[in-house]
Amino acid sequence: MRCQPRYEDQVYIWLKNKQFCLLCGDTTDTPQPICTPCEADLPWLGDQCSVCALPLPMAGLRCGQCAAQPPAFERVLAPWAYDFPVDSLITRFKHQAKWPLGRLMGELLAQSLQHQFDEGLERPDALLPVPLAAPRLRQRGFNQAALLARWLSQPLGLACEEHWLRRVQDTPAQQALDAKARRQNLLRAFALSPEAQLRNRHLALVDDVLTTGATAQALARLLLEAGAARVDVYCLARTPKAAEPA
Structure with missing residues (x-):
């Protein structure tokens, strides 16, 4: 006696479904939509400052700026230098709403962080995405840092507190300003939620990218002054530019 009805057409078997690399289009042999050659060719960050992750010629050193004036944050962790194709992937994620590219980078960042946790890196109590000002959030439609924090939260088993930090003042693009103007620019840009x-x-x-570190510095100071014990920075990429003095 047959307990299943006969079905003559082809049956979809999800285990045989092919996954394609988001960078080159070839089929992948990895859990993420990126093939092994493309993943190997990403601009992985090598020797770097032990505090701000600035690329350096040797490992285990601090850059001159961090040695002279240590920043408020303890350490920056970023898997890549801000170079091709990571710079293009981040731009398309942020400004063209290519969420699959952001999700891919978030998953690879989570893998990198989990490896470092396994090697003894101290785990944080919570993830706090860098907030966007309301006008920019309305224009873009999403906060890329908040999405990254959500994508890190589940695989790493860390709480994501999206609403603890608020951006209460919109500011001009940081890249167009000198160091003094950047610090002044961010002086009253952020606030803490009552919760x-x-x-x-x-x-x-x-956050997605750490450039001068001015935003991370302002937020770390705010958190430490409110009683936090330590602040780290997790981001996708680090530019080859020194962090600003504290």
Whole structure:
């Protein structure tokens, strides 16, 4: 006796479904939509400053700026230098809403962080995405840092506190300003939500790219002054530009 009805057409078997690399279009042999050659060719960050992740010629050193004036944040963790094709992937994710590219980079960042946790890196208590000002959020439609924090939260088993930080003042693009103007620009740009629970917490800021570190510095100071014990920075990429003085 047959307990299943006969079905003559082809049956979809999801285990045989092919996944394609988002960079080159070839089929992949990895859990993520990126093939092994493309993943190997990404601009992985090598020797770097042990604090701000600035690319350096040797490992285990601090850059001159961090040695002279250590920033408020403890450490920056970024898997890549801001170079091709990562720079293009981040731009398309942020400004063209190519979410699959952001999700791919977020998953690879999560893998990199988990490896470092396994090697002894101290795990934070919560992830805090760098907030966007309301006008920019309306224009873009999403906060790329918040998406990254969500994509890191589940695989790493870390709380994502999207609303603890608020951007209360929109500011001009940081790249167009000198160091003094950047610091002044960010002086009153951020605020804490009343629901934020920071006392003696180890927190990690999440963003896409760290350039001068001015935003991370302003937020880390705000968190530490409110009682946080330590602030790290998790981002996708680091530009070859020194962090600003504290």
